[in-house]
Amino acid sequence: MVVARKFLLAKHFVGPPNADDFKIVEEELPDLKDGEFLAEAVYLSVDPYMRAYSYRLSEGTPMVGNQVAKIIESKSDDFPVGKYVAAQFDWQTHTISSADGVGSPYILPDLEDLPLSYSLGVLGSPGNTAYFSFLDICKPKAGETVVISGAAGAVGSIVGQIAKMQSCEVIGITGSDDKGQYLVDNFGFDSYVNYKRDNLEEQLKRAAPEGIDCYFDNVAGEISTTVIKQMNMFGRICVCGSISSYNTDISDPPKVSCIQLHMLQKQLVMQGFQVIPYRSRILESINQHLEWLRAGKLKYVETITEGFENMPKAFSEMLEGRNLGKAVVKV
Numbered sequence: 001m002v003v004a005r006k007f008l009l010a011k012h013f014v015g016p017p018n019a020d021d022f023k024i025v026e027e028e029l030p031d032l033k034d035g036e037f038l039a040e041a042v043y044l045s046v047d048p049y050m051r052a053y054s055y056r057l058s059e060g061t062p063m064v065g066n067q068v069a070k071i072i073e074s075k076s077d078d079f080p081v082g083k084y085v086a087a088q089f090d091w092q093t094h095t096i097s098s099a100d101g102v103g104s105p106y107i108l109p110d111l112e113d114l115p116l117s118y119s120l121g122v123l124g125s126p127g128n129t130a131y132f133s134f135l136d137i138c139k140p141k142a143g144e145t146v147v148i149s150g151a152a153g154a155v156g157s158i159v160g161q162i163a164k165m166q167s168c169e170v171i172g173i174t175g176s177d178d179k180g181q182y183l184v185d186n187f188g189f190d191s192y193v194n195y196k197r198d199n200l201e202e203q204l205k206r207a208a209p210e211g212i213d214c215y216f217d218n219v220a221g222e223i224s225t226t227v228i229k230q231m232n233m234f235g236r237i238c239v240c241g242s243i244s245s246y247n248t249d250i251s252d253p254p255k256v257s258c259i260q261l262h263m264l265q266k267q268l269v270m271q272g273f274q275v276i277p278y279r280s281r282i283l284e285s286i287n288q289h290l291e292w293l294r295a296g297k298l299k300y301v302e303t304i305t306e307g308f309e310n311m312p313k314a315f316s317e318m319l320e321g322r323n324l325g326k327a328v329v330k331v
């Protein structure tokens with residue numbers, strides 16, 4: 001008999017998540033039926049959307065999320081023991097699923113020497129996001145200036161490197177000098193601005209004296225207003241996220257300055273992106289990122305928290321900006 005541990009959303013978040021918003025429970029799992037398999041979590045992802053989407057969950061239900069899990073028992077020919085899957089199995093240590101079961105599981109490609117956890121980041125949904133959103137919406141051209149907010153995170157750090165491969169000037173916005181300098185020293189960013197310390201408007205003018213052509217937005221709010229005011233004619237804005245508003249009530253988001261006048265004057269294009277429709281194309285981004293990783297063209301970093309019991313801590317620390325690169329939990 002297998003006992004699964006799982007984190008429930010005990011209370012809806014009010015502002016940043018608190019430890020007592022979560023409840024860890026144990027559940028005895030039934031025997032497998034034909035076609036089913038039992039997977040044991042190895043790595044679990046913590047992502048900003050979990051805070052944004054939490055209002056959709058009923059209190060007392062499991063926290064949503066993706067994980068990499070090892071098949072430890074199976075009655076499914078398609079999912080044999082010993083293989084690893086990626087799936088939306090939520091915040092739980094053991095899950096019973098099947099080919100068309102919960103979490104849309106898929107067998108991981110052979111990553112050879114690369115860590116399994118990469119399948120939650122650069123070789124998973126965040127990587128799929130970075131790859132398709134930036135190229136399809138920003139449509140960068142060589143020599144253009146690209147600004148990325150949330151630049152030192154899972155998505156932003158990949159976007160910045162893809163922008164460099166497109167021969168763009170790349171400026172990252174992040175919340176610490178350590179993270180900003182890491183982007184410059186290790187990921188090839190041309191410069192960074194620490195929005196928590198610097199005068200963003202002045203620093204952006206200094207870093208991009210000829211103006212900004214592409215803005216990859218993970219943050220929204222006044223940070224984005226400041227960037228948009230400095231964009232060039234026909235600039236492109238990809239709205240990938242709005243993390244500055246996630247800790248607020250989704251029905252009453254923060255008030256920000258009007259940007260439509262700047263959009264009008266500069267004839268800017270702004271488009272929101274959702275990665276779900278690109279799930280069917282994830283192998284394209286995985287294969288391209290694998291090629292770049294192996295060729296040394298794409299660097300990748302993770303912030304790994306040890307212990308399933310530390311999921312809430314890892315989640316809060318990611319939202320507070322204490323992660324560099326993709327935040328994951330190792331069971």
Ligand SMILES: NC(=O)C1=CN([C@@H]2O[C@H](COP(=O)(O)OP(=O)(O)OC[C@H]3O[C@@H](n4cnc5c(N)ncnc54)[C@H](OP(=O)(O)O)[C@@H]3O)[C@@H](O)[C@H]2O)C=CC1
Nearest residue numbers: 129153154155174175218240241242243244273274275321
């Ligand atoms: N549209 C889609 O389909 C997808 C959207 N996303 C979005 O992309 C964004 C980044 O996600 P991901 O890369 O997974 O997360 P990250 O790894 O970037 O972690 C979140 C980061 O956001 C920054 N942050 C937190 N609060 C604020 C704030 N108030 N103002 C400015 N920055 C803040 C922190 O870094 P710091 O403050 O140090 O800069 C923190 O490290 C999110 O908005 C997410 O919702 C992600 C995947 C798919």
Ligand SMILES: CCCCCC(=O)/C=C/[C@H]1[C@H](O)CC(=O)[C@@H]1CCCCCCC(=O)O
Nearest residue numbers: 047048049052053056064125126240241275
């Ligand atoms: C409200 C703003 C959310 C912005 C979208 C976002 O951050 C998406 C994140 C993806 C992450 O990279 C991994 C995923 O699977 C996320 C997309 C799937 C979200 C489904 C959430 C479950 C639900 O339907 O409530």
